[in-house]
């Protein structure tokens with residue numbers, strides 16, 4: 001089985017190859033998610049809501065990335081991949097501190113946490129240059145680094161380090177239909193800014209993350225993922241789904257309730273909007 005395409009194609013090919021007991025080669029044409037390297041397919045309902053994670057016995061046999069192909073794809077895909085990758089270290093470090101399990105059901109290794117941190121640092125240092133390179137359909141060293149961060153570092157980091165609230169909030173957002181036309185990493189970006197308030201990060205760090213998101217065009221407000229003036233009732237649906245039994249949000253150190261998640265979503269959105277007015 002050979003998968004040529006983006007996250008949905010890749011996750012589908014990995015699952016089908018597993019069911020047919022075939023080896024699978026992944027050739028991403030965009031760097032929009034960390035799906036290429038992982039031993040995991042996310043299964044959605046026909047309505048576009050995240051249903052469950054399908055755990056596969058092995059990682060793909062081979063992953064081939066041609067950055068000249070990726071550079072000719074629309075920049076929005078690369079930026080979305082940075083949103084997905086931005087969550088990796090935040091979530092892995094929560095798992096590390098809490099001694100929570102990774103996707104193999106074990107505690108993460110030093111290597112996993114170090115790669116997750118390298119992923120985060122690479123994005124903050126080279127993300128903007130990579131975005132501009134993609135705008136010009138040009139492969140630069142910064143572009144190569146960010147494609148590696150989005151694909152390899154984020155993939156190894158999330159799978160071997162573990163995930164927490166950013167992806168749980170993403171899963172919650174899929175409950176609301178208007179978010180469906182937005183990419184995975186764009187919704188994860190809302191999960192990232194929500195996690196900053198949920199886990200009570202220092203103000204300076206919050207600003208650093210917002211600065212980065214704004215510089216490359218990652219969503220920091222709900223309106224930017226299709227939710228213009230959502231009702232409190234709808235946001236409680238998101239928060240409640242994020243806190244579903246068995247969700248990775250419980251890998252955070254703070255006490256988790258739907259009310260706390262609801263408050264963090266509202267705070268992150270308000271902060272994003274306030275910064276846009278300045």
Ligand SMILES: [Zn+2]
Pocket residue numbers: 033034084167184188
């Ligand atoms: Zn993801």
